[in-house]
Amino acid sequence: GKNKLLAYFFTSLDDRSLIIRNWQSLSERKKLFQSFGEHILKQNNISTAVKDSREKPPKDCHIIDKYIKQLKKD
Secondary structure (H helix, E strand, O other), X not given: OHHHHHHHHHHHHHHOOOOXXXXXXXXXXXXXXXXXXXXXXXXXXXXXXXXHHHHOOOOOHHHHHHHHHHHHHO
16 A cells, blocks of 8 residues: 555665665654554564565556656756
């Protein structure tokens, strides 16, 4: 679901060296992301979503790809 899309976005940024490599642990430590159940996303939740998004890209990932390509142009 949404975690997978979030993971896809940040992984895409990471793959292009646009964010720090340890973004998953940092996001848990700083409590940056919250699930719909209002729980803070833990690193293992995020890493599972990253793995899932790599195996099967989420619906609407083409929108993220389009904007990330635009970032590289600017």
